[in-house]
Amino acid sequence: MMADYVRNLWYMAAWDDEIPDSGMLSRTLLDQTWLIARLADGGYAMLADRCPHRFVPLSKGRLEGDVIHCLYHGLGFDRSGACVHNPFPAPPPAHVRVPAMPIVHRHRGLWFWPGDPDRADPALIPDFAFVDRDGMRRSRLVIQGHYELLTDNLMDLTHAEFLHVASFGVNGSIFAGRQSVTKDASGAIWNNWDMEGVTPPNWAQPMLEPGAQVDQWLHMRWHAPASMALTVGLARAGSDRQDMVVPQMRNPHIITPETAGSAHYFYDHEATEEAAALARRVFVEEDEPMIEAAQQALGDQDFWDARPAILETDAGAIRARRRLMQLRRSEAEEASL
Amino acid sequence: MMADYVRNLWYMAAWDDEIPDSGMLSRTLLDQTWLIARLADGGYAMLADRCPHRFVPLSKGRLEGDVIHCLYHGLGFDRSGACVHNPFPAPPPAHVRVPAMPIVHRHRGLWFWPGDPDRADPALIPDFAFVDRDGMRRSRLVIQGHYELLTDNLMDLTHAEFLHVASFGVNGSIFAGRQSVTKDASGAIWNNWDMEGVTPPNWAQPMLEPGAQVDQWLHMRWHAPASMALTVGLARAGSDRQDMVVPQMRNPHIITPETAGSAHYFYDHEATEEAAALARRVFVEEDEPMIEAAQQALGDQDFWDARPAILETDAGAIRARRRLMQLRRSEAEEASL
Amino acid sequence: MMADYVRNLWYMAAWDDEIPDSGMLSRTLLDQTWLIARLADGGYAMLADRCPHRFVPLSKGRLEGDVIHCLYHGLGFDRSGACVHNPFPAPPPAHVRVPAMPIVHRHRGLWFWPGDPDRADPALIPDFAFVDRDGMRRSRLVIQGHYELLTDNLMDLTHAEFLHVASFGVNGSIFAGRQSVTKDASGAIWNNWDMEGVTPPNWAQPMLEPGAQVDQWLHMRWHAPASMALTVGLARAGSDRQDMVVPQMRNPHIITPETAGSAHYFYDHEATEEAAALARRVFVEEDEPMIEAAQQALGDQDFWDARPAILETDAGAIRARRRLMQLRRSEAEEASL
Numbered sequence A, B, C: 001m002m003a004d005y006v007r008n009l010w011y012m013a014a015w016d017d018e019i020p021d022s023g024m025l026s027r028t029l030l031d032q033t034w035l036i037a038r039l040a041d042g043g044y045a046m047l048a049d050r051c052p053h054r055f056v057p058l059s060k061g062r063l064e065g066d067v068i069h070c071l072y073h074g075l076g077f078d079r080s081g082a083c084v085h086n087p088f089p090a091p092p093p094a095h096v097r098v099p100a101m102p103i104v105h106r107h108r109g110l111w112f113w114p115g116d117p118d119r120a121d122p123a124l125i126p127d128f129a130f131v132d133r134d135g136m137r138r139s140r141l142v143i144q145g146h147y148e149l150l151t152d153n154l155m156d157l158t159h160a161e162f163l164h165v166a167s168f169g170v171n172g173s174i175f176a177g178r179q180s181v182t183k184d185a186s187g188a189i190w191n192n193w194d195m196e197g198v199t200p201p202n203w204a205q206p207m208l209e210p211g212a213q214v215d216q217w218l219h220m221r222w223h224a225p226a227s228m229a230l231t232v233g234l235a236r237a238g239s240d241r242q243d244m245v246v247p248q249m250r251n252p253h254i255i256t257p258e259t260a261g262s263a264h265y266f267y268d269h270e271a272t273e274e275a276a277a278l279a280r281r282v283f284v285e286e287d288e289p290m291i292e293a294a295q296q297a298l299g300d301q302d303f304w305d306a307r308p309a310i311l312e313t314d315a316g317a318i319r320a321r322r323r324l325m326q327l328r329r330s331e332a333e334e335a336s337l
Helices: A147-155 A155-160 A204-208 A273-298 A313-334 B147-155 B157-161 B202-207 B274-300 B311-337 C148-153 C157-161 C204-205 C273-298 C312-336
Strands: A009-013 A023-028 A030-037 A045-047 A062-064 A065-069 A083-084 A103-106 A107-114 A135-142 A178-183 A189-198 A216-225 A227-236 A251-257 A262-270 B011-015 B023-029 B032-038 B042-050 B063-064 B067-069 B083-085 B103-106 B110-112 B136-143 B178-183 B191-198 B213-221 B227-236 B249-259 B262-270 C010-017 C022-029 C034-037 C044-048 C062-064 C068-069 C084-086 C103-106 C107-111 C137-145 C178-183 C189-196 C214-223 C227-236 C249-259 C264-268
Touching: A009 A023, A009 A030, A009 A135, A009 A251, A023 A251, A023 C022, A045 A103, A045 A107, A045 A262, A065 A083, A135 A273, A147 A155, A147 A216, A147 A227, A147 A251, A147 A262, A147 A273, A147 A313, A155 A189, A178 A313, A178 C010, A189 A313, A262 A273, A262 C264, A273 B083, B011 B023, B011 B032, B011 B136, B011 B249, B011 B262, B023 B249, B032 B110, B042 B103, B042 B110, B136 B274, B147 B157, B147 B213, B147 B227, B147 B262, B147 B311, B157 B191, B178 B311, B178 C107, B191 B311, B213 B311, B262 B274, C010 C022, C010 C034, C010 C137, C010 C249, C010 C264, C022 C249, C034 C062, C044 C103, C044 C107, C068 C084, C103 C157, C137 C273, C148 C157, C148 C214, C148 C227, C148 C249, C148 C312, C178 C312, C189 C312, C214 C312
Parallel strands: none
Antiparallel strands: A009 A107, A023 A030, A030 A045, A062 A065, A103 A107, A135 A262, A178 A189, A189 A216, A216 A227, A227 A251, A251 A262, B011 B110, B023 B032, B032 B042, B063 B067, B103 B110, B136 B262, B178 B191, B191 B213, B213 B227, B227 B249, B249 B262, C010 C107, C022 C034, C034 C044, C062 C068, C103 C107, C137 C264, C178 C189, C189 C214, C214 C227, C227 C249, C249 C264
């Protein structure tokens, strides 16, 4: 399968609490294996997880101060990827460099920039400040599907009425909703569903008098490549969204390609076993088999070559796909200059 | 591996009792995944098991009346593959069609025609009327080998003297047999072994007086692509095949490609645990490892490119291979007109 | 991955005691599956493990005298690969031949020559006479890595100071050593480490007075393609290597490609459970994951295309790689004449 990633973008590599005590995490991202190291000064380094001498993973070695020592023959590399230590009398081999990438710690995530380092402006990292709040647990799954299939899934929440109907107890309210797709000043694409005067979902009914109606909104924000944030709100009908049944919820749904056929899915949930179980049920038992089946059906075929049917409810997902296509095309043009 | 199937032929997809209560069976046939649905009127539909919207298996959804509803976003498709239902206000997407194939229920099997539907004449389905009889259980295996390697196996029963010598208790009688290869009016190729005045197989000896000789016949009938029927008879020697030791047995050995390197093997046996165990022993423990090893040895190599030694006892198998080659060639010529 | 083996060399196929009681061993060597048969006269035959009739493994059959009978349809082949038996009245098919290779039993190993049989001079088998001694057990592993990655491992023992530091209890003595790389009259390349007046390894300390220093030597001899012999010595410092702490040890480290991405590793160790456990720990838990990770990192990429850093301590390993490259090039030139 062709891996054709947009390079000049911030991607999320890991939640910060995924770095183990050794200080080193190995992870496949965009088809390559990378080593993410937490350094003594609290900063991070991101190096190709492959010693340039005999190609073994540096992550099998040890981090001493800010130097990563290979377990095989003892060469040491600094945060820039330069070889700074040779345990034998000869000097460290010159001109040997492990590829490195800019990495930034923000919003509890570690974000990397696989493109031109001079353009790696941290101000371009999408705003996920809301992630850093108490009572939540951050988590990650690997889904065996192209990352854009996950975008399709998340940017078209109508599937909750079918695939997740039991888990979420939605009662057809999306069918009565109004969809709008917009773009904001940050470059984000929003796919919003607004439902007015509808039957509340099952889980909310105990909080309401019998027969009460609600206004509900599901707003998904997308930044390229696939970093999404979902806002869910539920208010008494006619209260102008002021009289909320529960506080408005915001959750990250951040997707990063692992390979051309698999993706990391970063999400969070309340720090209870119940919430963890629901998240796994929805993602692992319901979404994952669907997305993996779609991936297997496509195989090496490009999504557009498979001539997908386009529905009106797809509008947000398709717009995100088109935006990525433009970005890919413009990077390809730049590269050919 | 090149998949190069003859299209204008009937292939068997399943035994009718393989369709589960949901009414939908998903099966890989000729390298594609198909959905076989039993409709309310007792008829069957055969659609590509892939929603044209996001490419997930329709078989994960549900059959309601004669409409198949996708579990992902709720689109509904009729037996022709047309999209007839969209749960959202917009009309079902026009011009969207799931590929469909003619499917016919006959002789307890479901037969499909992957070629030109206008030529799908059910009269061309080989005669397996004998399959529909009491006391039998129909079964299926998947063998990891090209379907023509199974044809080789079945059209050259001399291997029973080696591979199945313990299971069948044959006593060298095939060595004393006469082989004839013929073609009948239905287009079938027959590979017949007739043994006269030979020692009976072990299993038949308790039914005979000590030292009694028998006439025995093993007749395999082949229709393209690989639908075979075996007739086995055993009569007292010199009785002109009238005084049979047991009633003449007929069994289906119907092979359908799953992929270029694997095949469905449809067979039947008496509805006893003993018969099921013998069938599995012969097919799973004896034939299957042989055929799979041959497949692995060939890998992507074409059978003829591997320059197989040709034996006289191969005559039927080779004739079946040649017939398929002619059919492939003539379809390729048609296609190039 | 391109398999580009030097053909006119002796490779080791198996230890002689690996041949089972059936007399037949099937093994993948240089990307092909071979049958090694021990014949009645004590000699050996090596045939492609693939019947030329229906391509099944001959090793599933039986060896009767010096004839190998296929289990599928009973054809029999002699040690030259000629078909000498057909169980049916027709004569054995003429012109049918199973590929065969020269095979020689020497130094407890079975050595084969995949190149021009006329050049298969047993005198060219490297001298491993020391292998045939009492109290030792010969063993074999399959490592999922290109065979030259194992050569790198063995021809650069500096990794013992990192990867095996706990298992071998080396105390930095290699850092104080002198490396020399030489070639001998047999064409072998030697990578020698000589350490003088160093701290003994942990295991030797109980045999010495406290604080005693030793001279130590680690000499690795390499013959193409990857047949290595290690000599380890340990003597009291200043004794001119005469006053040895333990008798000098010699061990085979013979590597034969299984496929382009995997290799057989033939070694021996003292016939105790303790020695077997140490060998497995060092090879399976320490070396193997490293080599397999390097293989995975390289994937289909050629070692040199990956632009490895070259260290002084690599000198022996690199010289072995260069020698193989010359051999490959000269065989390619011969072939193109």
